[in-house]
Amino acid sequence: MEVRASGARSGPGSLALALAAFALPLDSAFATGFFINQQSVIGLGRVGAGSAAGADGPSGVFFNPAGLSELGRLEPEKKTWTSFGLQVIAPRSSLRDDGSTAATPGSLGGDVPSGGRDMRNPGDPTPIGNLFFVRRLTDVPAYVGFGITEPFGLKVKFREDWFGRYDAIESSLMTINLGPVAAWELSREVTLGGGLDVQYARSTLTSAIPNPAVPGGPTPATDGKIRIRGDSWAAGYNLGLLLRPTDRTRVGLHFRSPIDHRLSGSSRVSGFTGALSAANGRSDAKAKLKLPSIVSLGVAHNLTDRLLLLGQVERYGWKRSDEVRVRFDNGGADAVRRTGFRNAWAAALGLEYAYSSALTLRGGVRFDETPTVDAYRDTTLPDQKRLWLGLGASWKVAEQWALDFAFAHARIKRADINVERTFFDGTPLASSARVSGSTRSSVNTLSFALRYAF
Incomplete structure (x- = not known):
């Protein structure tokens, strides 16, 4: 990334806000960038297979509102369905330094080791909640629903003296999605659905800034720091569509539109002393965060009265997010950060078995592509291809109550990191830092949900 500064203060501030606008999780849920697909405990048990085909109960509010008509078919005596779910996402990862360097006036412009330790498990276990409500209308063949979800983001926190500190020390992105939906059953074979996504996003980033005046090169003890929000x-x-070509088969198609956030925030630089103390202070800026479109095609087919086969294919339009551009209120030059994101695909296959009228067992396997590319992969999102395995169960404890449980494990391919960050461009203090490393990661997710229908 190149940062052009109109002064010492706007230089590091530009860097920080560019990072903040894309402060993404180290170990997101399902790969495909930082989209959190774990909005259904039933669906997590088969890692997303068939979710667009109306197979996830009330959480169809999120995955395909047209699938809500299946609730009335499975439980025709009921008119209202609710669900509260909680997922705990626990990433495990290690990041190893492979020769990170810095070049500053203090190092006479030559590359010197930037110093800092390796890192293990910077991402803490993170709870993700969701709430769904569905109501069948009495006079027309229609359903209305509402969902509260957290579809994007997680959080990681590194030590302040780790080798990638000039890329990130703390990164977080949180979203809350409010989703009213409706579905209309045109016929026994066709249901249409759709809804709105009203979304709040908040991003925070802390990173280090190398002190260009330190003889011999910067160290963790002499770094400045910037925190932005x-x-x-x-x-x-x-929009959603559900087709029932036969009594045993359902096909669902769902489209989620892209969302463009215009983040407004502030950056605060601190920690510099002496001649560089003028770089300390606060500035305002704005940046765009472009979230992708998502297209899902799901199929559910009853092999027998007890055994259900499910599949799903998803496409994520991450290419539109290949750049982050930050504009400054003080008239400084834009800061531009390339992500190089490409569109990504995911596919899942699962089975459900109705062991009894009260107990249903399920499992699945899933493969996720990553939108990241080698040339731009950094420490905020060192994502790679993943293979998921999931297991789950549902237990109907009473006529109106049911419990869902699920566990999923993802193995992530090794990811290499090799990016350069520049500071104080266009001034005598111009400096750079190259972060080189590798990471190995895995993710475990444990989930439960309580459902109530009447």
């Missing part, structure tokens, strides 16, 4: 409200929409 930004938030935004934005809106999108989603």
Whole structure:
């Protein structure tokens, strides 16, 4: 990334806000960038297979509102369905330094080791909640629903003296999605659905800035620091279709529109002393966060009265997010950060077995592509291809109550990191840091949900 500064203060501030606008999780849920697909405990048990085909109960509000008509078919005596779910996402990862360097006036412009330790498990276990409500209308063949979800983001925190500190020390992105939906059953074979996505996003990033005046090169003890925050409200929409070509087969198609957030925030630089103390202070800026479109095609087919086969294919339009551009209120030059994101695909296959009228067992396997590319992969999102395995169960404890459980494990391919960050461009203090390393990661997710229908 190149940062052009109109002064010492806007130089590091530009860097920080560019990072903040894309402060993404180290170990997101399902790969495909930083989208959190674990909005259904039933669906997690088969790692997303068949979710667009109306196979996830009330959480169809999120995955395909047209699938809500299946609730009335499975439980025709009921008119209202609710669900509260909680997922705990626990990433495990190690990041190893492979020769990170810095070049500053203090090092006479030559590359010197930037110093810092390797890192293990910078991402703490993170709870993700969701709430769904569905109501069948009495006079027309229609359903209305509402969902509260957290579809994007997680959090990681590194030590302040780790080798990648000039890329990130703390990164977080949180979203809350409010989703009213409706579905209309045109016929026994066709249901249409759609809804709105009203979304709040908040991003925070802390990173280090190398002190260009330190003889011999910067060290963790002499670094400056910048902390930035930004938030935004934005809106999108989603559309769904559910087909029943036979009594045993359902096909669902769902489209979720892209959402563009305009983050407004501030950056604060601290830690510099002496002649560089003028770089300390606060500045305002704005940046766009472009979230992708998502297209899902799901199929559910009853092999027998007890055994259900499910599949799903998903496409994520991450290519539109290949750049982050930050504009500054003080008239400074834009800061531009390339992500190089490409579109990504995911596919899942699962089975469900109705062991009894009260107990259903399920499992699945899933493969996720990553939108990241080798040339731009960094420590905020060192993502790679993943293979998921999931297991789950549902237990109907009473006529109106049911419990869902699920566990999923992902193995992530080794990812290499090799990026350069520049500071104080266009001034005598111009400096750079190259972060080189590798990471190995895995993710475990444990989930449960309580459902109530009447």
